[in-house]
Amino acid sequence: MRERRAxxxxxxxxxxxxxxxxxxxALDVLREACGLTAAKExxxxxxxxxCAVLVDGTAKLSCLMLAAQLEGRxxxxxxxxxxxxxxxxxxxxxxxxxxxQCGYCSPGMTIAAADLLAxxxxxxxxxxxxxLSGNLCRCTGYVKIVDAVMAAAxxxxxxxx
Ligand code: FES
Ligand code: FES
Numbered sequence: 001m002r003e004r005r006a007x008x009x010x011x012x013x014x015x016x017x018x019x020x021x022x023x024x025x026a027l028d029v030l031r032e033a034c035g036l037t038a039a040k041e042x043x044x045x046x047x048x049x050x051c052a053v054l055v056d057g058t059a060k061l062s063c064l065m066l067a068a069q070l071e072g073r074x075x076x077x078x079x080x081x082x083x084x085x086x087x088x089x090x091x092x093x094x095x096x097x098x099x100x101q102c103g104y105c106s107p108g109m110t111i112a113a114a115d116l117l118a119x120x121x122x123x124x125x126x127x128x129x130x131x132l133s134g135n136l137c138r139c140t141g142y143v144k145i146v147d148a149v150m151a152a153a154x155x156x157x158x159x160x161x
Pocket of ligand 2: 099101106140
């Protein structure tokens with residue numbers, strides 16, 4: 001068995017330290033050691049986006065990252081975007097626009113959308129489709145997801161001072 005080591009990073013705004021084998025996947029550390037289960041395993045091979053988390057503000061596929069690669073990074077999972085009591089505008093819009101059916105893809109979708117809107121606060125529908133092209137949904141047909149991201153973008157632009 002490979003030697004375990006401590007890995008320190010920021011998770012949803014707070015410093016954390018976990019002990020893991022360096023070869024363990026970031027997705028597993030987040031779900032098992034940190035107990036945050038929003039990031040999901042869909043494919044495990046970089047094809048579906050269900051495992052997406054923000055790393056230093058950019059959406060990354062945690063199934064393709066090693067736990068050791070989290071060292072010193074700033075990680076945000078969907079739990080860190082918002083809470084049921086205070087949802088992020090994207091989370092509120094996904095609920096309001098019927099963009100969530102089984103919900104398996106939703107955390108990864110909102111993470112990818114958060115990354116997109118940080119880079120492009122006023123995307124057109126095509127830009128949203130492109131921004132979410134790495135995230136698969138087996139339920140919704142994507143139209144309501146794009147509707148939700150467009151609505152959230154409008155809310156976020158209004159909220160900006
Ligand atoms: S589980 Fe990571 S891309 Fe599908
Ligand atoms: S809502 Fe079921 S996979 Fe997207």
